[in-house]
Amino acid sequence: xxxxxxxxxxxxxxxxxxxxxxxxxxxxxxxxxxxxxxxxxxxxxxxxxxxxxxxxxxxxxxxxxxxxxxxxxxxxxxxxxxxxxxxxxxxxxxxxxxxxxxxxxxxxxxxxxxx
Amino acid sequence: xxxxxxxxxxxxxxxxxxxxxxxxxxxxxxxxxxxxxxxxxxxxxxxxxxxxxxxxxxxxxxxxxxxxxxxxxxxxxxxxxxxxxxxxxxxxxxxxxxxxxxxxxxxxxxxxxx
Numbered sequence: 001x002x003x004x005x006x007x008x009x010x011x012x013x014x015x016x017x018x019x020x021x022x023x024x025x026x027x028x029x030x031x032x033x034x035x036x037x038x039x040x041x042x043x044x045x046x047x048x049x050x051x052x053x054x055x056x057x058x059x060x061x062x063x064x065x066x067x068x069x070x071x072x073x074x075x076x077x078x079x080x081x082x083x084x085x086x087x088x089x090x091x092x093x094x095x096x097x098x099x100x101x102x103x104x105x106x107x108x109x110x111x112x113x114x115x
Numbered sequence: 116x117x118x119x120x121x122x123x124x125x126x127x128x129x130x131x132x133x134x135x136x137x138x139x140x141x142x143x144x145x146x147x148x149x150x151x152x153x154x155x156x157x158x159x160x161x162x163x164x165x166x167x168x169x170x171x172x173x174x175x176x177x178x179x180x181x182x183x184x185x186x187x188x189x190x191x192x193x194x195x196x197x198x199x200x201x202x203x204x205x206x207x208x209x210x211x212x213x214x215x216x217x218x219x220x221x222x223x224x225x226x227x228x229x
Contacts, residue, residue, distance in 0.1 A: 043206070044160075044219045059216075088158055100148035100212045101167060106160035 002027035006091050006107035013114055019064075019078040021110050023091030026072065031093040033074040034104060035066055038088040050074060051096060086114045117142050119207050119220035126225050128197045135182070136192040136223050138207030146212040149190040151181065154204040154222070163205075166190055194225075202227045 035047040048066035092104040118141040128134035151163040174181040182191040207220040
C-alpha cells in the first residue's frame with residue numbers, strides 16, 4: 001500500500017530564516033505530487049504541483065519554491081520566510097490519471113509558525 | 116469556471132443520528148469527479164468517498180454515502196449513525212477532466228454531541 005510522509009511535523013522559525021519541508025511517498029511510482037497551504041480556519045490553497053522529476057508548476061507567486069529531486073520526493077523551500085508564510089502545509093500524491101477519478105491522498109502535514 | 120460551495124460553516128449532530136453535509140458545484144465540463152475529505156483536529160486530510168459524473172448509482176463507503184443530484188449540481192455527504200470521532204472539518208472537492216487541478220470548498224465543521 002502507499003504511504004506518504006512529511007517532516008517536520010511542526011516548525012517555529014524566525015522571519016527571514018530559510019525553510020525546507022520534505023515529503024516522500026512510498027509504494028507507488030511516478031506519482032503526481034502537490035503542495036498545499038491551509039491558513040488557520042481556511043480552505044486549501046494549491047501552491048505547487050509536479051508530474052515528474054524536475055517538473056514543477058507554480059500556482060501562486062510568492063517567496064516559496066518547490067523541487068522534485070527524486071521520483072517520490074517533493075521539497076518545499078524558502079530563502080527568507082515572511083510572517084504570512086505561517087500555516088499548515090500539506091503534501092499530497094495522486095496516481096496521475098488523466099481522468100477525473102485521480103484521487104489525491106494527503107500526508108500528515110507540517111504546522112509552520114513564523115515569528 | 117470551476118467552483119465548490121459549502122454553505123454550512125458549522126453543524127451539530129447528536130451521536131447515533133444521521134447528518135447531511137451540503138455541497139454544490141459548478142462546472143461546464145460533462146466529465147468530472149467529486150470527492151469528500153475529512154480533516155480531524157490533527158490536520159491530516161482523509162479521503163472518504165468519490166463520485167463520478169457518469170456514475171449511475173450514489174457512492175457508498177461504510178457509514179458514508181453521497182447523495183448525488185446531477186441536475187441540481189449537488190453532492191451532499193450523508194453520515195449515518197454519527198460517532199464522536201466524526202467531529203472534524205469536512206471538505207467537498209471536484210476535479211473536472213478538462214482541468215488538471217482539484218478545487219476544494221471552504222469546508223463544514225461538524226461537531227457530534229454525546
